[in-house]
Amino acid sequence: xxxxxxxxxxxxxxxxxxxxxxxxxxxxxxxxxxxxxxxxxxxxxxxxxxxxxxxxxxxxxxxxxxxxxxxxxxxxxxxxxxxxxxxxxxxxxxxxxxxxxxxxxxxxxxxxxxxxxxxxxxxxxxxxxxxxxxxxxxxxxxxxxxxxxxxxxxxxxxxxxxxxxxxxxxxxxxxxxxxxxxxxxxxxxxxxxxxxxxxxxxxxxxxxxxxxxxxxxxxxxxxxxxxxxxxxxxxxxxxxxxxxxxxxxxxxxxxxxxxxxxxxxxxxxxxxxxxxxxxxxxxxxxxxxxxxxxxxxxxxxxxxxxxxxxxxxxxxxxxxxxxxxxxxxxxxxxxxxxxxxxxxxxxxxxxxxxxxxxxxxxxxxxxxxxxxxxxxxxxxxxxxxxxxxxxxxxxxxxxxxxxxxxxxxxxxxxxxxxxxxxxxxxxxxxxxxxxxxxxxxxxxxxxxxxxxxxxxxxxxxxxxxxxxxxxxxxxxxxxxxxxxxxxxxxxxxxxxxxxxxxxxxxxxxxx
Amino acid sequence: xxxxxxxxxxxxxxxxxxxxxxxxxxxxxxxxxxxxxxxxxxxxxxxxxxxxxxxxxxxxxxxxxxxxxxxxxxxxxxxxxxxxxxxxxxxxxxxxxxxxxxxxxxxxxxxxxxxxxxxxxxxxxxxxxxxxxxxxxxxxxxxxxxxxxxxxxxxxxxxxxxxxxxxxxxxxxxxxxxxxxxxxxxx
Numbered sequence: 001x002x003x004x005x006x007x008x009x010x011x012x013x014x015x016x017x018x019x020x021x022x023x024x025x026x027x028x029x030x031x032x033x034x035x036x037x038x039x040x041x042x043x044x045x046x047x048x049x050x051x052x053x054x055x056x057x058x059x060x061x062x063x064x065x066x067x068x069x070x071x072x073x074x075x076x077x078x079x080x081x082x083x084x085x086x087x088x089x090x091x092x093x094x095x096x097x098x099x100x101x102x103x104x105x106x107x108x109x110x111x112x113x114x115x116x117x118x119x120x121x122x123x124x125x126x127x128x129x130x131x132x133x134x135x136x137x138x139x140x141x142x143x144x145x146x147x148x149x150x151x152x153x154x155x156x157x158x159x160x161x162x163x164x165x166x167x168x169x170x171x172x173x174x175x176x177x178x179x180x181x182x183x184x185x186x187x188x189x190x191x192x193x194x195x196x197x198x199x200x201x202x203x204x205x206x207x208x209x210x211x212x213x214x215x216x217x218x219x220x221x222x223x224x225x226x227x228x229x230x231x232x233x234x235x236x237x238x239x240x241x242x243x244x245x246x247x248x249x250x251x252x253x254x255x256x257x258x259x260x261x262x263x264x265x266x267x268x269x270x271x272x273x274x275x276x277x278x279x280x281x282x283x284x285x286x287x288x289x290x291x292x293x294x295x296x297x298x299x300x301x302x303x304x305x306x307x308x309x310x311x312x313x314x315x316x317x318x319x320x321x322x323x324x325x326x327x328x329x330x331x332x333x334x335x336x337x338x339x340x341x342x343x344x345x346x347x348x349x350x351x352x353x354x355x356x357x358x359x360x361x362x363x364x365x366x367x368x369x370x371x372x373x374x375x376x377x378x379x380x381x382x383x384x385x386x387x388x389x390x391x392x393x394x395x396x397x398x399x400x401x402x403x404x405x406x407x408x409x410x411x412x413x414x415x416x417x418x419x420x421x422x423x424x425x426x427x428x429x430x431x432x433x434x435x436x437x438x439x440x441x442x443x444x445x446x447x448x449x450x451x452x453x454x455x456x457x458x459x460x461x462x463x464x465x466x467x468x469x470x471x472x473x474x475x476x477x478x479x480x481x482x483x484x485x486x487x488x489x490x491x492x493x494x495x496x497x498x499x500x501x502x503x504x505x506x507x508x509x510x511x
Numbered sequence: 512x513x514x515x516x517x518x519x520x521x522x523x524x525x526x527x528x529x530x531x532x533x534x535x536x537x538x539x540x541x542x543x544x545x546x547x548x549x550x551x552x553x554x555x556x557x558x559x560x561x562x563x564x565x566x567x568x569x570x571x572x573x574x575x576x577x578x579x580x581x582x583x584x585x586x587x588x589x590x591x592x593x594x595x596x597x598x599x600x601x602x603x604x605x606x607x608x609x610x611x612x613x614x615x616x617x618x619x620x621x622x623x624x625x626x627x628x629x630x631x632x633x634x635x636x637x638x639x640x641x642x643x644x645x646x647x648x649x650x651x652x653x654x655x656x657x658x659x660x661x662x663x664x665x666x667x668x669x670x671x672x673x674x675x676x677x678x679x680x681x682x683x684x685x686x687x688x689x690x691x692x693x694x695x696x697x698x
Binding site for chain 1: 598599601608627645650651689690693
């Protein structure tokens with residue numbers, strides 16, 4: 001029997017959702033400051049409208065859902081969140097962020113419809129990188145910064161932003177943290193963990209912007225543009241997003257050093273924040289012992305071999321350096337879930353053969369490490385499934401009375417348990433279904449199988465590589481499909497399943 | 512008698528051959544013209560494209576145009592990135608932007624490059640198209656031989672959007688109202 005949710009549940013969800021919307025609205029102050037600095041009047045107005053709408057919604061939700069304490073204790077909206085409430089707050093926060101974050105984008109006139117603006121907003125928050133923006137080369141600094149900032153916010157986690165800066169003393173914060181596909185606490189306290197993630201990101205932001213900006217200046221860009229692009233590209237690379245300030249993406253720069261730096265940043269973004277913590281603490285050995293980094297290395301080698309073999313078969317890129325800059329770059333961009341491109345979308349279909357495309361699709365489907373900014377199945381799960389397979393093979397080979405154990409090393413040495421294997425397999429299965437679902441819907445609209453699978457995997461794994469399907473003229477149903485895939489893929493399903501269950505309970509539940 | 516007959520025959524023969532050549536000549540001329548046209552078409556089609564080609568056409572049929580001289584038109588966008596004696600410019604024809612590798616001196620006439628505040632110069636580039644340029648790490652690019660400014664760019668003067676400004680004030684009023692109501696409720 002399903003129980004109808006209580007008014008108390010709805011009020012708690014609404015109250016925290018309101019707080020997170022307030023926090024999100026306040027982040028629009030950053031593009032406003034940049035817009036004022038560059039003297040861009042109308043773009044600043046777009047963000048003033050955006051921030052006001054966000055604050056109005058946030059305040060109304062808080063006002064409607066706040067329950068004052070009857071006695072000395074706190075009202076129930078100030079109480080601890082339970083798992084269901086925490087998960088629903090997270091899933092709704094991402095939808096609210098998309099709808100509100102799209103307002104200034106749409107007002108700029110560079111998006112043909114509000115749905116297109118929502119598509120790009122979700123693509124940004126979910127760190128995907130698929131775009132429907134028009135005439136990007138004439139977009140203002142203000143809007144361009146916002147496009148990349150939402151990747152930075154989404155990469156860290158919208159709720160993490162609110163937890164770190166705007167929501168104080170929420171004892172149920174761990175549930176929201178988990179709801180955003182982060183299940184590891186780096187430090188004992190979730191707020192401290194969130195702040196550590198920010199510290200890492202900001203330090204890398206400064207270093208990365210400096211490195212990319214300097215290369216930009218040496219490449220002949222104007223210093224102001226070089227450092228602005230450096231900051232934007234860093235945010236998109238470290239948060240494995242894939243947006244870029246110009247329509248040609250990374251091809252715009254025509255620079256090998258720029259590409260090498262972005263590869264390093266993408267790899268840093270694909271590493272577990274816990275690993276970053278160990279590296280910061282001087283424990284460099286961890287990188288060689290960790291199951292995720294080992295799996296990442298192996299899968300990169302395997303998928304690159306497949307891609308390189310495919311590309312060599314048709315002789316698309318005859319020189320090693322060309323194969324590196326075109327083949328390896330797209331592959332590493334896909335594997336880390338970034339989506340930076342140094343080729344045009346149609347070149348995937350016109351100049352790559354099916355084997356090379358399969359290599360990239362596999363890389364996209366695998367993704368990076370858990371507790372990083374990447375999407376997809378992730379390295380820990382691939383490692384666990386592989387270890388479980390090894391354990392089963394050993395059981396068959398060894399005598400029946402032999403005790404077979406399998407260890408793995410995600411930061412610390414642990415024994416492999418069935419519970420972990422089951423969880424890894426379930427999430428992997430969910431991802432495979434999501435990839436397949438998008439591919440089938442693509443095929444229903446007449447796109448070939450491999451193209452549909454490529455684009456669907458890219459959306460669901462939050463990658464952003466495109467073979468040309470993502471276009472302003474694609475059917476609205478397909479836009480909605482990709483928005484859903486980006487949302488579900490980024491939150492790793494649990495929050496979405498909880499929200500669906502909650503809605504079913506609202507309709508069908510008994511009092 | 513015989514000589515007279517022979518002379519008459521040779522005159523007749525000459526007249527006939529003249530008549531024949533009169534018939535044949537236009538045919539030869541036609542064949543010649545046809546050959547010249549075919550040759551010109553062959554040269555233009557397989558080595559040079561006199562009319563400007565769109566970026567979509569170049570990207571979608573990159574193998575066909577690879578190594579050929581093409582004419583490409585578009586707006587210069589972003590930065591002119593000088594690299595030694597050469598420079599990279601990116602030219603957008605409204606569909607896509609393509610990188611142009613050009614002699615630094617050919618970019619001297621370019622005064623405006625496209626951005627939010629500027630409409631870039633519209634230029635016509637004649638150069639060799641590369642599907643995957645081996646000199647530039649496999650970039651799809653055009654190595655310019657000639658660059659001609661078709662029309663100059665300009666500064667885009669941004670005017671305050673009155674309806675947006677009014678909306679900002681209306682929403683500010685609503686926001687203040689909601690905030691006051693919230694404060695009252697909290698008390």
